[in-house]
Amino acid sequence: MVLTETKPAAPRMTWMDLVRGGAILLVVFWHAASVPDQLLDGAEPGYYVRKLNAALGPFRIPTLLVLSGLLVERSLAKGTWRYVTGKVRHVAWPYAVWLTIIFATMGWLSSLTQVKVWLSGGILWYMVALLFCYAAAMLRPRWMPWLLFAALPLAVLWLVEPGIPILDRYLWYGAFFFFGAAVGPHLATIQTRMPVWAAALLALITLGGGYIVAKRLLVSQTPEYLPVSLAGILFVLWLAPRIPRWPLTRLLEWYGRNSIVMYVGHAFASYATVRVLDVTGTENMPYVIPLMMITTFGVPTLLVLARRRIEWLFVFPELRRSRPAARAPRHVSVTTP
Incomplete structure (x- = not known):
């Protein structure tokens, strides 16, 4: 008998589910x-709803992209085939299914013959941005640090200034994905060793920045806007593991585990x-x-x-190859003279 040692599964990061759910x-x-x-x-919407949504603008989608970026190294380590098929099954497939459903509901099915519609994504553009980020992550040279890779789309956005709304959007939000990949190796340090005064400073920048954005004194996709988003995200990364697991937080975790459905x-x-x-x-x-x-x-x-x-x-359902049935042992007849 051969004994095989199996490694225990890594504990789920419930704090990440909490942040993603929120x-x-x-x-x-x-x-x-x-x-x-x-x-x-x-x-x-009412005045306060508009202002609140504006104040939260620097943090909603950027936070989701940073969380995805935190896990990209782990995904890449699984190998190219599993990496690509995993993103096709979990991102590209639901994007195609639900974009078709939404356009059928609105009577816009004929528009799906246009490549531009699929590249822009409409209300589902975040999923297209994710696909571009996952594809770009495969092309990163191993010698290039993730932080430098995150700076590249911002350099193109601010120095080249493409002026193409779809491209500008993916350059801007893609930077957050790769920033998440850069933060990954230092995540434990941020969550356990960051001084309280530094976290308080990040919280102050977050609140002040959100207020300024709500007043329309800062415009998205500009250099001045970036520190507000990054400060808020870093503060949340520090705070989330410290939040007790109450019924409300468990509900947010549940939504986070099912974020694609939401x-x-x-x-x-x-x-x-x-x-x-x-x-x-x-x-x-x-x-x-x-x-x-x-x-x-x-x-x-x-x-x-x-x-x-x-x-x-x-x-998309996983297609598994069926294993060939084991051959039955041959019956050898033994005759006695």
């Missing part, structure tokens, strides 16, 4: 207010709600924003609860 809910909150404002006449599900819910309001002629009613809040949070939550039955909508 960030994805902020994205849901943003779209619940902004989608009807963009697509419906007169459906404007992301595509809320996008569908927001557009489907707008479509219903438009068809029924009720787009100017005073309850539009509250209704949007209910549907954009409620529908994806129901999808998470039903996820096991509809998993193929969010992850």
